[in-house]
Amino acid sequence: MVEQLSHPDGIRLLLTPNHSLSWRGNVRIWLALLTVSAVIATGMALAGAWVIIPFAGLELLALATGFYLTSRACQRREVLTIDDQDIHLAKGRTRKQAEWTLPRRYARLRLNLPEHPFTPPKLELIHRDTRVALGDFLNIDDTDALVQVLETRGLVVERKAPDPEIGLWF
Structure with missing residues (x-):
C-alpha cells in the first residue's frame, strides 16, 4: 500500500x-478453528480414536505459527x-x-x-x-x-x- x-x-x-486482518482478527479466526477442531477431536476421541488429539494440537500449533509469522511480516x-x-x-x-x-x-x-x-x-x-x-x-x-x-x-x-x-x- x-x-x-x-x-x-x-x-x-x-x-x-x-494485509486484510489485524492481529486481533487473526486471533479470532484461530480461536474459531480451535473450537471446531476441539469439537471434532473430542467426538473422535469419544468414539475411540484418541490418537487424533495430538495431531489436532500439532495442526493448531502450526496454524498459529503461520498466523504469527504472516502477521509479523505484514x-x-x-x-x-x-x-x-x-x-x-x-x-x-x-x-x-x-x-x-x-x-x-x-x-x-x-x-x-x-x-x-x-x-x-x-x-x-x-x-x-x-x-x-x-x-x-x-x-x-x-x-x-x-x-x-x-x-x-x-x-x-x-x-x-x-x-x-x-x-x-x-
Missing part, C-alpha cells in the same frame, strides 16, 4: 504490505522522503531498523521488469555501490502507483528488461 504523508519540504511516502514499513537535495529511506517494523540517505541528484531508481506477467516488478534505489530494494513487498498495482508518484516528482526511472535466458531446455 502506498500512502502519501504531509511533509513541508517535499514528499513523504509510507509503504506497507497489504508489520514492515518503509518511509521514503524526497526533498530538493536528498532521498531518505527508512525501513523497519515497529521502529526504524535501517536507513539510507542518498543525494537526489545522483541517485537512480531502477525498475527491474519481471519475467512473468503475474510477478510484480522490483524497484531499487541506486547510488554508486549502494543498492537498496524499495517496496519489495508491494503488489503490481501498488508498484505502478509508486513509480507514477516518483516520476511526477521528477525522479528518472530506468526500466530494465529481464535478461534473456541463455542455455538449453532439457
Whole structure:
C-alpha cells in the first residue's frame, strides 16, 4: 500500500504490505478453528480414536505459527522522503531498523521488469555501490502507483528488461 504523508519540504511516502486482518482478527479466526477442531477431536476421541488429539494440537500449533509469522511480516514499513537535495529511506517494523540517505541528484531508481506477467516488478534505489530494494513487498498495482508518484516528482526511472535466458531446455 502506498500512502502519501504531509511533509513541508517535499514528499513523504509510507509503504506497507497489504494485509486484510489485524492481529486481533487473526486471533479470532484461530480461536474459531480451535473450537471446531476441539469439537471434532473430542467426538473422535469419544468414539475411540484418541490418537487424533495430538495431531489436532500439532495442526493448531502450526496454524498459529503461520498466523504469527504472516502477521509479523505484514508489520514492515518503509518511509521514503524526497526533498530538493536528498532521498531518505527508512525501513523497519515497529521502529526504524535501517536507513539510507542518498543525494537526489545522483541517485537512480531502477525498475527491474519481471519475467512473468503475474510477478510484480522490483524497484531499487541506486547510488554508486549502494543498492537498496524499495517496496519489495508491494503488489503490481501498488508498484505502478509508486513509480507514477516518483516520476511526477521528477525522479528518472530506468526500466530494465529481464535478461534473456541463455542455455538449453532439457
